[in-house]
Amino acid sequence: MGSIQHLPYSTSDHYPLLISTDSAIIFSGNRIFHFEAWWTMEESFEGVIREVWESSLEPLIEKLKNLQIGLKKWASVNKSKNGDLKKRLTKELEALLMEERDDETMAKIIDTKIHLNMEIEKYEVYWEQRARANWL
Template identity: 45%
Template sequence: METKVNVLQIERIRRIYGYVNGFDVQADGSRGGLSLAWKHDIQFEKRGGVPREERRMEDFRNALDECHLIDVGFLGSWFTWERGNLVATNIRERLDRGVVTEAWFSAFLHAQIQHLSYSHSDHCPILLSTEMANKNIRKALFHFEVWWLLESSFKKMVKDAWDSTQRPLLAKLKELKQEISQWAQHVKQGRQRVKQQLHRQLDRLLDKDRTDDNLAEIINRKIHLNQEIDKDEIYWEQRARANWLKVRDKNAAFFHSWATQRHKGNVINSL
């Protein structure tokens, strides 16, 4: 609407009528002026808790303009931080965003930011993707993996494979290696599907309005996802050949980076 008043008066009027969020344009004397106002239930920067102060948000937007920075936008849930397992205390907020210069954006036209589902922290992981060439994938050498022992089917698979043939020892070992490799690939694919399914379920739950049932389901999915992540940590701990943390420590990112640094030809696919 045309306001015909300055922005300080507009903001005061908005707040009197309960519109704590809005975008205002200064009037030119007694002409013009614009105000776009909305209440809590349709804002997408914060839900729950104390409302953001619009004046500070305006200062932030002005700082971006002065520095000629562009908001990249995002894919996924609109918020990047959440706290509170009860509806009455739940707060969701977009605390993080990616901003770049025009030159950077021109160099990476296909860049995008994705808000990933989260289970360990109240902050969601943020993935910045750019278009890059695929790495050459080498065939992995066969070696024992500690995570095999966590799978209930491992012992029976080895016994069945060993008892299924009466060939000489070296031939039996070769066949056992093939059986284990096929079994491990099948298990990893199954675990990956389970994690993808849990992530999809968690993403759908995070996008819904918060209710007691919704929050209970979110907690349940996070517990199951964390159990799968624990198995990954053992894998990366062995690959890293570093015994600095125990198996139960939640630091898969450290082990992943440590292990991959052993290869000189690494390519950074994401930040």
């Protein structure tokens, strides 16, 4: 890793660059906050926003920072849960399709397909947003 730094220089309109290839510099991982479209498809999304927003009486800017932190944490947990849920629903659907078809099994198949399609839709929205860089 390395870094580039603009150095001040008063006798010219050009600034010299200091390019460092020091491997001791570690990327902090602080990325710009982006709203994710798939968040709106989660049932708990509105509740998380309300909970974080109402949890403090700080000024607007601080509330927005807290909301950003809260949404990042919530999204991280939900993203991993959604991957596990998609795998579980796929296995459940495979097992249901092997069973004998009666009314109860058919109802379970339909319900599982609906939930699985919703998880697949979230996944597609996630990648569509990245592919097009459609940050809202």
